Amino acid sequence: MTEQASSMVARVFRFAPETAGMGHFEDFQVESTEPLSVMALLAKVHEIDPTFACRTSTCFKGICGSCLVRVNGKDVFGCMTLVLPGETVVVEPHSKFKRIRDVVVDFSQPLAVLERGGEQ
Ligand code: FES
Structure with missing residues (x-):
């Protein structure tokens, strides 16, 4: 019988504009025997460390786009991306x-504007 993993690791990007640095990564171990969406995982990280900033007031249906983040090097909807027990997932700001x-x-600027170079 194989032992089921009971936790996952969120390696999250930490950045505070007032510290003038480039940011760094910090690991958080989150207990769960069930898959979690990246958004649910980030909410648990916020419970562990309330200084960690993430958006939690969201639709969780792939509609609003407020969950956009970069996971393991790809820009994704955090509410539609699952993390499995035993996995380590790297979460950064959307690129x-x-x-x-x-x-x-x-x-505040629509994604289409940014993809054209920034200014409207
Ligand atoms: S939470 Fe709305 S699109 Fe993901």
Whole structure:
């Protein structure tokens, strides 16, 4: 009989604009025997360390786009991306938006505008 993994590791990007650094990664072990969406995983990281910034007021249906993050090097919807027990997942800010804090980005400019070079 194989032992089932009971936790996963979130390796999250930490960035605070007032510290003027490039940011760094920090690991959080999250207990779960069930798959979690990246958004649910980030919410648990926030429970462990309330100074970790992430968006949690979201649709969880792939509609609003407020969960956009970069996971293991790919820009994805965090609510639609699952992490399995036993996995380590790297979560960074979405690559197309300006970082605000940790994995939170500035959605004030639409993605289409940013892909054209930034200015409207
Ligand atoms: S939470 Fe709305 S698209 Fe993911």
